[in-house]
Amino acid sequence: MVTSRLQSLVGADFLDLAQLQRQQLERILDLAAAIKRGRWSGTPLAGKSLALLFQKPSIRTRVSFEVAINRLGGRAVTLQDDEIGIGRRETAADVARVLDRYVDGIVARLFHHADLLALANGCRGPVINALTNASHPCQVLADLMTMREAVGRLDASTKVVFVGDGNNVVQSLMEAATLLRFQLVVICPPGYRPRPESEAAAPAVQVSADLSNVSGASIVYTDVWTSMGQESEAGHRRREFLEYQVDEQVMQLAPQAIFMHCLPAHRGEEVSEAVLEGPQSRVFDQAENRLHVQMALLALLFQAEP
Numbered sequence: 001m002v003t004s005r006l007q008s009l010v011g012a013d014f015l016d017l018a019q020l021q022r023q024q025l026e027r028i029l030d031l032a033a034a035i036k037r038g039r040w041s042g043t044p045l046a047g048k049s050l051a052l053l054f055q056k057p058s059i060r061t062r063v064s065f066e067v068a069i070n071r072l073g074g075r076a077v078t079l080q081d082d083e084i085g086i087g088r089r090e091t092a093a094d095v096a097r098v099l100d101r102y103v104d105g106i107v108a109r110l111f112h113h114a115d116l117l118a119l120a121n122g123c124r125g126p127v128i129n130a131l132t133n134a135s136h137p138c139q140v141l142a143d144l145m146t147m148r149e150a151v152g153r154l155d156a157s158t159k160v161v162f163v164g165d166g167n168n169v170v171q172s173l174m175e176a177a178t179l180l181r182f183q184l185v186v187i188c189p190p191g192y193r194p195r196p197e198s199e200a201a202a203p204a205v206q207v208s209a210d211l212s213n214v215s216g217a218s219i220v221y222t223d224v225w226t227s228m229g230q231e232s233e234a235g236h237r238r239r240e241f242l243e244y245q246v247d248e249q250v251m252q253l254a255p256q257a258i259f260m261h262c263l264p265a266h267r268g269e270e271v272s273e274a275v276l277e278g279p280q281s282r283v284f285d286q287a288e289n290r291l292h293v294q295m296a297l298l299a300l301l302f303q304a305e306p
């Protein structure tokens with residue numbers, strides 16, 4: 001599983017997928033699959049504590065990280081934004097310097113990616129990105145695991161189509177496609193493309209406004225039209241994205257595909273009830289895989305050779 005040339009993940013931060021080598025990413029996914037099948041267990045976090053910081057709501061990320069940390073023998077201390085006040089009560093840099101004296105690592109869900117970088121600069125232990133406005137790499141680790149379960153190893157023959165907003169999830173999907181070299185098509189209204197610098201960094205990713213590009217997909221993926229923090233734009237976005245709902249007609253363009261959604265889902269907006277609950281949907285396997293993949297990630301960040 002491990003090649004001798006592989007750079008270790010031990011002690012590293014996990015801020016974005018782009019920082020990984022392809023082999024490191026595959027190693028996380030291989031270990032996650034072994035954990036899910038009950039073929040690996042261990043307590044690399046014994047005696048260690050991690051702080052979990054949330055500036056935005058969460059069920060999957062919070063619970064899967066807390067359970068993962070417990071199963072690996074560690075302890076999670078979870079703090080909500082009204083308790084920490086990053087940027088209001090105290091700077092991210094000072095929060096990091098304080099937590100560094102108490103805990104062995106930080107898992108953080110923040111608005112500003114710059115605050116995540118400040119945490120990473122100020123803390124000696126690993127800092128893990130649990131979603132920022134810019135990216136959501138832990139989600140996409142679970143997505144890649146789910147895609148592999150459906151289609152096998154991902155390569156140039158795998159067509160993944162994302163329909164919706166060019167948001168934080170798309171950013172991490174683009175980084176994954178660049179690393180693993182699968183085809184990624186992002187279908188979005190013209191004003192909602194990924195950031196220009198993201199498109200420039202991932203020239204193989206196709207961005208289109210045309211839903212007929214769903215044709216031939218192995219994976220059809222969507223996410224909410226209005227991300228956390230954009231609530232004031234919700235009405236406008238509902239109108240702008242109206243044509244882009246993933247419904248049964250869209251899924252008929254790719255009858256062999258699985259349907260994915262990072263959740264929470266808004267039935268009747270980005271996805272129809274029939275697709276979310278239909279036979280192609282893997283959304284709850286995808287949610288389950290957050291746990292396995294984050295256990296693998298933590299094991300590799302805190303122990304050399306599980």
Ligand code: CP
Binds near residue numbers: 263
């Ligand atoms: N998919 C995801 O990150 O879910 P939560 O916002 O509930 O953590």
Ligand code: NVA
Binds near residue numbers: 226262263
């Ligand atoms: N794009 C969504 C993902 C939620 C898991 C958001 O940022 O709200």
